[in-house]
Amino acid sequence: MKNNRSKEIFDRLKKSIPGGVNSPVRAFKSVNSDPIVIKSGKGSIIKDEDGNQYIDFVGSWGPLILGHAHPSVIKAVLEAVEKGVSFGASTELEAELAEMIVKAVPSIEMIRFVNSGTEATMSAVRLARAYTKRDIIIKFEGCYHGHADLFLSKSGSGMAEMDEPVSAGIPDSTISETITLPYNDLESIERIFNKKGNKIAAVIVEPIAGNMGVILPIPDFLERLRGITEEYGSILIFDEVITGFRVNYGGAQKIYNICPDITCLGKIIGGGFPVGAYGGNHDIMKMIAPQGSVYQAGTLSGNPVAMSAGLATLKNLNNKVYSDLENRGAYVEGLLINTFKEENITVQIPRCGSMFGLFFSPSTINNWNDVLSSKLEFFKDFHLKMLKNGIYLPPSPFESYFISTSHTIEDIIKFSSAIKKSK
């Protein structure tokens, strides 16, 4: 595998950008190698600067449910660009995307667009604190809600690779109102609510965890979170930045039939452009400025090019598409389990539709401790071998794998063949 050009560019990147990347996990630190530098992508395939070609199971970390450079997204974006790339003022596109989302996501009656998942979760917490007039936030180990100060303790994704559980640069006073509990642990939730329930502003959770690999909620976990937050007058925030429009047309809340008070979105609703959003019922959302007193703003929020990409993406999605993605997801899951079995390797492949995780472990993974008890050391070698065989996976054991509508059965078979070839 030639990698001279990638190496040369990455060396150049490292001179002017910390670690050579604009988001830590991209640096391939977890897999002890240098990243490939991407030149282009089309459908399920990406190419690097050395001309190597890979089947991409990262999909830009989730947004690209239609694959790379989907013709209808490109068309919509080009049309939007020609009309002007940003106005910092209202456009009809915002209304169109907002209405589509309101119709699709049960908990959302009104929505505010921002530029990233981080902005969405950070603003959602501000809103929850204002609404409840309380300060304490409950989050879960290994869940990642972006990089706002109050979330950066025992978080998943790139944060999971850091030596310290809390990022440097965060005052104790900022994080002191954040309580982190084990995911899927009902007992600890009961305990904390018994003790501090009347002071808890919100519980924020990824209804399917996608930033410590993929972990599905155990039966009753989300139900109990809904029940107990209601009991104590706390806000339940679903971070559906990954799962929104990924696991079905709407989100995980539709699958588990739980209606949170606030939902955070991102990734797919921006069709590959920087978009985040948070929404809830009228009562909560009317507290946001200029209607209410919770301030939140952004020059590029609701950007017309990003709105167009999101709209074009959602217009391609329907029940038939999700059922095809489910079939393809089930095929990947089954094939990979069998392939590893033939190689005498036990794996867990937790999956919901087109998102899945891969853990080298004989037992079910339910929380962060289970993730740490899996054979994480196997992952480095596995990742490198896959890369050499033309399969591009997230360069960390703490991320989700995604398939898109452009992944074919042949692509999936090639993944399995790469595993066999690389033993």
Ligand code: HOZ
């Ligand atoms: N938090 C993102 C993955 N779960 C990071 C993505 C990136 O580095 O682009």
